Amino acid sequence: MATVSPNRRTERAGVNALRSFLDEHDHLVQEIASGTDHGEDCFVMLTRQRKRTGYSFAVQVKAGKKYKRARGYAIDVGDHFTDWQASKVPVIGVVYDVDERRMFWINLTQRLSTVTAAPRWVQIPRENELCAASLDAFVTHIEEFTDARDTFSAGAAGGQAKGASSPRGQADRSRTRAFRAPVRQWTKATAAPGARQPQVADGYAVVRHSHMIRVLDAVSGAEAWSDRSAFNRPSPMGDEALYVSAGAGRLRAVALRSGRMRWEQPLRVRDDLAVYASKTLYAPDERGRVFALDTRRGSVRWSSSADDQQVAAPLLVNDDAVFALRAASPAGCPAVSSPGAREVVALSVAEGVQKWRHRADCALSLAWTLAENVLYVVERPDDDTSVLVALDVATGRQAWRCSLLAPVSAVVVSGGFLYVSGGRRGLYRVSCSDGTWRRSETATTALMASPVVADGTVVVNTGRSLAAFDAEDGTTRWVRRLPGLAQGQPFVIGVAVYIGHRTGVWACDVRTGRRLWSDDVTWDPENQGNPVTTGDALYVTDRRGVVHAFRAS
Incomplete structure (x- = not known):
């Protein structure tokens, strides 16, 4: 009488666990009968929104203590080296840990393509867990690996793949693998829920909370120094220093590395409205004067005349001028919260003398933008409309003005156009040359944040989802539903657009909307501000006051 192998139950546990997991997420699994098993146990066809995508892979599943190692797991290659290495579809190795009921994976085709001699085992790190949280990243890996191999094969077969001779074709292939x-590099607790998002410059991250300044090494997260602060607001950084308003009307420059005071000036200025540019700090006081200070010595290069009209928004600077948005409120009033900003003043960078002044007939939005040789301001004649005005930065003359049928967000400039979110009126694209505009319908919910533009795609936060539109014709490219209410403005790192929501943060492919990555870190953009990106790094202060530093792996 035939007997059943004592290992069969363990072996079947791995296959059953993988099949149940993939079935649960609507992927199609075809199990290969044991009599025809030549190194693969299953064939899987991937789906999105219950539709096949055309991507597939084969799986070799192992289970049992034999495949467990001190630092992970391993799969024996046996006599499958050539088959797995040369496979036209990726062969994925999966080890099922029976005790922990967890699965771990490795791309065997990819791994074996890097060696010429057959290894006995292929190692699987414990970080390569296959679970609900990592499934999107796993699927993305399969898609990108397949696309990269197809491109390479086409190029090898034809000498050069179609489109590969053009820069665009090369860019598309590089983006596929980009x-x-x-990966979370470090975390640092501030013990202050609601601490502001960090400011990052010169290799340091500065966090403000509870009238404290905490300076961290941006690479390691180690604390460089901390000190009390008279005001709980952001301060400008530059030239390896932090510029803060201290008590009793003093302005200080503090070295980022050591916390030592570099210089001090008896000036009562608004450091949260100041700006650093080219070794000069431009800072307004409460009477509307602007001071230009040498950041090395602290000497005052010039100060503008006072006219008792407070500066209402952070200063803007270019090579020739300093631009101040001034409020209609008298000195001593909190202009930042006032809706009464009425004029724009341009001051000479060299001497601080007034170059020109633009007075508006109605209140100006504090969301203004400087791009190339044009300053864009938004007039708010009433609660239901906005007037976008383009001013020549050299003369202050009005280049054009256009009326929009909604209160709009701050302007985003890209490729000869302005993009603004218009609440329930949708997304506007305005020509930089003449102010003509067109509108894309977005959703029934109001757009509360500015859009972001990348790779010919405009992405907006529509509340419960991200929506992407073609930057040229406004047609919808994709819509990605989010697990929680989206918060703040999307931001871009590389080929991915990121958005925070009530339960975490997502990264989606700018071109397709495909989810590439997610994390459970959350923040409050209204009270904490938006996260900071520098190159391939992302810095976030969560709702508990813990600072997280991520860097692309």
């Missing part, structure tokens, strides 16, 4: 999932 996404690198952010």
Whole structure:
């Protein structure tokens, strides 16, 4: 009488666990009968929104203590080296840990393509867990690996793939492989829930909370120094220093590395409205004067005349002028919260003398933008409309003005056009040359944040989802539903657009909307501000006051 192998139950546990997991997420699994098993146990066809995508892979599943190692797991290659290495579809190795009921994976085709001699085992790190949280990243890996191999094969077969001779074709292939999932490098607790998002410059991250300044090494997270602060507001950084308003009307420059005071001036200025540019700090006081200070010595290069009209928004600077948005409120009033900003003043960078002044007939929005040789301001004649005005930065003359049928967000400039969110009126694209505009319908919910533009795609936060539109014709490219209410403005790192929501943060492919990465870190953009990106790094202060640093792997 035939007997059943004692290992069969363990072996079947792995296959059953993988099949149940993939079935649960609507992927199609075809199990290969044991009599025809030549190194693969299953064939899987991937789906999105219950539709086949055309991507597939084969799986070799192992289970049992034999495949467990001190630092992970391993799969024996046996006599499958050539088959797995040369496979036209990726062969994925999966080890099922029976005790922990967890699965771990490795791309055997990819791994074996890097060696010429057959290894006995292929190692699987414990970080390569296959679970609900990592499934999107796993699927993305399969898609990108398949696309990269197809491109390479086409190029090899034809000498050069169609489109590969053009820069665009080369860019498309590089973008396919460009996404690198952010990896958490360090965390630092501030013990202050609601601490502001960090400011990052010169290799340091500065966090403000509870009238404290905490300076961290941006690479390691180690604390460089901390000190009390008279005001709980952001301060400008530059030239390896932090510029803060201290008590009793003093302005200080503090070295980022050591916390030592570099210089001090008896000036009562608004450091949260100041700006650093080219070794000069431009800072307004409460009477509307602007001071230009040498950041090395602290000497005052010039100060503008006072006219008792407060500066209402952070200063803007270019090579020739400093631009101040001034409020209609008298000195001593909190202009930042006032809706009464009425004029724009341009001051000479060299001497601080007034170059020109633009007075508006109604209140100006504090969301203004400087791009190339044009300053864009938004007039708010009433609660239901906006007037976008383009001013020549050299003369202050009005280049054009256009009326929009909604209160709009701050302007985003890209490729000869302005993009603004218009609440329930949708997304506007305005020509930089003449102010003509067109509108794309977005959703029934109001757009509360500015859009972001990348790779010919405009992405907006529509509340419960991200929506992407073609930057040229406004047609919808994709819509990605989010697990929680989206918060704040999307931001871009590389080929991915990121958005925070009530339960975490997502990264989606700019071109397709495909989810590439996610994390459970959350923040409050209204009270904490938006996260900071520098190159391939992302810095976030969560709701508990813990600072997280991510970097592309």
